[in-house]
Amino acid sequence: DVKVTQSSRYLVKRTGEKVFLECVQDMDHENMFWYRQDPGLGLRLIYFSYDVKMKEKGDIPEGYSVSREKKERFSLILESASTNQTSMYLCASRSPGTGWRATEAFFGQGTRLTVV
Amino acid sequence: SQQGEEDPQALSIQEGENATMNCSYKTSINNLQWYRQNSGRGLVHLILIRSNEREKHSGRLRVTLDTSKKSSSLLITASRAADTASYFCAPTSGTYKYIFGTGTRLKVLA
Numbered sequence: 001d002v003k004v005t006q007s008s009r010y011l012v013k014r015t016g017e018k019v020f021l022e023c024v025q026d027m028d029h030e031n032m033f034w035y036r037q038d039p040g041l042g043l044r045l046i047y048f049s050y051d052v053k054m055k056e057k058g059d060i061p062e063g064y065s066v067s068r069e070k071k072e073r074f075s076l077i078l079e080s081a082s083t084n085q086t087s088m089y090l091c092a093s094r095s096p097g098t099g100w101r102a103t104e105a106f107f108g109q110g111t112r113l114t115v116v
Numbered sequence: 117s118q119q120g121e122e123d124p125q126a127l128s129i130q131e132g133e134n135a136t137m138n139c140s141y142k143t144s145i146n147n148l149q150w151y152r153q154n155s156g157r158g159l160v161h162l163i164l165i166r167s168n169e170r171e172k173h174s175g176r177l178r179v180t181l182d183t184s185k186k187s188s189s190l191l192i193t194a195s196r197a198a199d200t201a202s203y204f205c206a207p208t209s210g211t212y213k214y215i216f217g218t219g220t221r222l223k224v225l226a
């Protein structure tokens with residue numbers, strides 16, 4: 001059974017803390033993504049990685065960074081957590097392929113982060 | 117990359133009824149995918165339809181695609197309480213990125 005695993009389901013952090021959200025996939029996928037989901041705003045893409053050590057900004061990268069040192073792991077880093085980063089964070093992965101060869105994305109269970 | 121817009125935003129039906137939700141997009145695509153999200157969980161892929169297909173079935177799901185109108189619809193027949201979820205479309209073309217909208221929230225009443 002394919003799996004994308006996020007390290008925590010719920011997380012509470014203090015303002016100003018550096019926060020690491022980890023995502024691991026066991027499908028040997030090249031592409032990995034981080035989204036945040038907020039009520040009324042849908043899913044918004046923060047960063048994605050199309051291969052190891054490769055990353056590209058999504059639509060809302062400000063305040064975030066990412067790390068992809070190994071193929072199976074994609075980390076989202078909140079450099080200095082703020083209350084407006086309280087959200088549901090979703091990680092996804094998929095095998096490469098664009099256009100006609102686009103493939104389905106597999107999602108983790110989500111991390112609900114609260115910054116106080 | 118482009119975002120699909122799902123419509124309606126919310127839908128409430130009785131168990132056993134059919135549920136139809138729609139997705140519109142702006143530019144040409146290679147395929148379009150539908151995903152389901154149960155409350156507080158990640159998204160799960162339901163079905164992918166390619167731009168040269170007009171209709172596709174998977175169990176109780178029927179997806180249509182009209183590229184001339186740049187729209188797709190997802191029909192769930194004989195709805196069950198377990199179908200209560202949010203549904204998202206992702207139109208895709210020559211890009212790595214999948215962009216999702218705000219989804220349709222479906223509530224199936226027992």
